[in-house]
Amino acid sequence: MKILVCLKQVPHQDARLDIDGAGTWIKEDGIKFEINSYDTFALEEALRIKDAGEAEVVVVSIGPDRVTQALRTALGMGADRAIHVKDAEIDGSDTLGIAKVLAAVAKEESPDLVLMGLMSDDGNASAVPPMMAELMGVPSATAVMKATPEGDGYRCERELEGGALEVVDLAKPCLIAVQSGLNQVRYASLKGIMAAKKKPMDTKSAGDLGLSGVVGAAGAKAQIEKIYAPVRGEGAEIIEGSTDEVVTQLVGKIKELGLL
Ligand SMILES: Cc1cc2nc3c(=O)[nH]c(=O)nc-3n(C[C@H](O)[C@H](O)[C@H](O)COP(=O)(O)OP(=O)(O)OC[C@H]3O[C@@H](n4cnc5c(N)ncnc54)[C@H](O)[C@@H]3O)c2cc1C
Numbered sequence: 001m002k003i004l005v006c007l008k009q010v011p012h013q014d015a016r017l018d019i020d021g022a023g024t025w026i027k028e029d030g031i032k033f034e035i036n037s038y039d040t041f042a043l044e045e046a047l048r049i050k051d052a053g054e055a056e057v058v059v060v061s062i063g064p065d066r067v068t069q070a071l072r073t074a075l076g077m078g079a080d081r082a083i084h085v086k087d088a089e090i091d092g093s094d095t096l097g098i099a100k101v102l103a104a105v106a107k108e109e110s111p112d113l114v115l116m117g118l119m120s121d122d123g124n125a126s127a128v129p130p131m132m133a134e135l136m137g138v139p140s141a142t143a144v145m146k147a148t149p150e151g152d153g154y155r156c157e158r159e160l161e162g163g164a165l166e167v168v169d170l171a172k173p174c175l176i177a178v179q180s181g182l183n184q185v186r187y188a189s190l191k192g193i194m195a196a197k198k199k200p201m202d203t204k205s206a207g208d209l210g211l212s213g214v215v216g217a218a219g220a221k222a223q224i225e226k227i228y229a230p231v232r233g234e235g236a237e238i239i240e241g242s243t244d245e246v247v248t249q250l251v252g253k254i255k256e257l258g259l260l
Contacts, residue, residue, distance in 0.1 A: 001054055001055040001056070001112050002055070002056045002110070002111045003046040003055055003056070003057050003111055003112065003114075003115060004058050004059075004105070004106055004109055004114045004115070005039070005042050005046045005057060005058070005059045005060070005079065005114075005116065006042070006061070006114065006116040006128075007035050007036065007039045007043065007059050007060070007061045007070055007071070007074055008035075008039055008061065008062075008063075008117070009061060009063055009066065009067045010035075010120055010122040011026065011032070011122055012032035013034070014032075015031040015032055015033075016031070017031070019227050019228065023228070024224045024226060024227060025224070025227065026227070033066055033069070033070070034070070035073060035074070036117050036122075038118050038119060038120070038121070039116065039117040040185045041117070041180055041182055041183055041185060042117055042176075042177075042178045043057075043059065043074055043077060043079065043115070043185075044077075044184070044186060045115055045147065045176075045182065046079070046113075046115050047078045047079070048183065051078075056080050057078065057079040058079070058080065058081045058082070059074040059075070059079045059081070059082050059083070060082070060083040060102065060105050061082075061083075061084060061085070062085040062090060062101055062102070063085075063086070064086065065086070067084060067086075068084055068201065071084055071201060072193075072201075075192075075195075075196035075199045076189075076195070077186055077188045078186075079199075080199065081199060081200050081201075081202075082199070082200070082201040083201070083203075083204060084201055084202070084203045084204070085101055085105065085204050085206075086204075087204075087205040087206045089205070089206045089207075089212065089216045090206055090215050090216050091216060092217030093219070093220055094220040094221060094222040094223075095125045095127040095128050095131060095222070096131055096220075096221065096222075097214075097215035097216060098128050098215075099127075099128045099131035099132040099135055100135060101206070101209060101211060101215055102128065102132050103135035104209035104210060104211055105204070107136070108209070110173075111173060112173050113154070113172060113173065113174060113175075114136075114138075114174070114175040114176070115175075115176055115178065116175070116178070117180075118142055118177045118179050118180070126142070129142055130142065130177075132175060133174075133175040136173075138174050138175055140170070140174060140176070140177065141156040141168050141170055141175075141176055141177070142158065143158050143177070143178075143179045144156045144157065144158055144159075144176050144177065144179060144182065145158065145165065145179050145181075146182060147182075150169055151171075152172055153169060153170045153174055154169070154170050154172070155168075155169050156168050156169075156176060159179050237253075239253075
């Protein structure tokens with residue numbers, strides 16, 4: 001059994017984000033990064049399958065040198081092997097470009113199961129998992145709250161609106177994109193971090209994956225036009241202060257308007 005886990009490194013949730021000079025992305029210099037929260041649940045799920053039986057867990061991340069930190073953390077938590085896809089040619093890829101790269105890695109690895117996050121904390125597209133499954137030609141499920149082995153595959157419980165759950169069966173090989181909160185994510189132990197230093201980490205380029213000229217800004221059909229913070233509307237009042245002060249002022253305003 002081989003499990004491929006796709007990890008995206010995203011800005012730390014406490015990082016102060018400023019828009020870059022071109023107005024199409026954020027300034028990445030000097031901010032901390034972390035593993036996309038949804039992907040930590042995907043990794044934990046893979047490690048639980050490994051703990052329960054025989055499985056090799058391979059983690060993959062696309063990005064610059066800094067993503068090796070995310071991959072090392074995953075190895076420290078218990079993953080067996082890491083693949084770092086690093087190539088300036090991939091910069092500016094749209095979601096389909098990223099899905100093509102991950103699908104090419106999956107083609108080389110032939111995993112029985114791909115685990116990934118439902119969405120990324122920064123891009124929020126929620127598009128890479130179903131695109132990747134289509135490119136691989138395997139069944140997939142998104143927003144998975146629970147996955148249990150069933151026959152030759154997995155029975156997945158998907159979260160629907162209003163708290164309802166949908167049950168779908170996927171035959172292996174398959175791809176599961178997990179909702180947050182489906183498990184309790186472990187920390188990397190000191191022993192695990194030390195062991196991670198000896199675990200293999202391969203580096204691959206777009207060319208290695210047969211994708212030269214296909215991905216990156218040149219191949220992107222979606223272009224980010226601009227990123228901006230919404231302008232404060234006329235008459236909008238921002239209430240500042242501690243939570244108690246904000247609540248007191250807000251209740252006062254609502255009373256003033258006769259709404260309470
Ligand atoms: C024109 C253009 C330029 C862009 N330029 C940049 C840029 O310079 N820098 C930049 O960081 N982004 C850039 N982006 C955004 C980049 O395309 C998205 O990060 C990418 O398409 C994935 O989208 P998402 O993260 O919203 O995916 P989602 O579909 O929300 O992600 C779902 C899951 O896919 C997997 N996944 C997503 N990305 C990766 C990854 N990199 N490695 C491993 N697994 C992954 C994870 O498991 C994740 O939980 C650009 C986009 C466009 C359209």
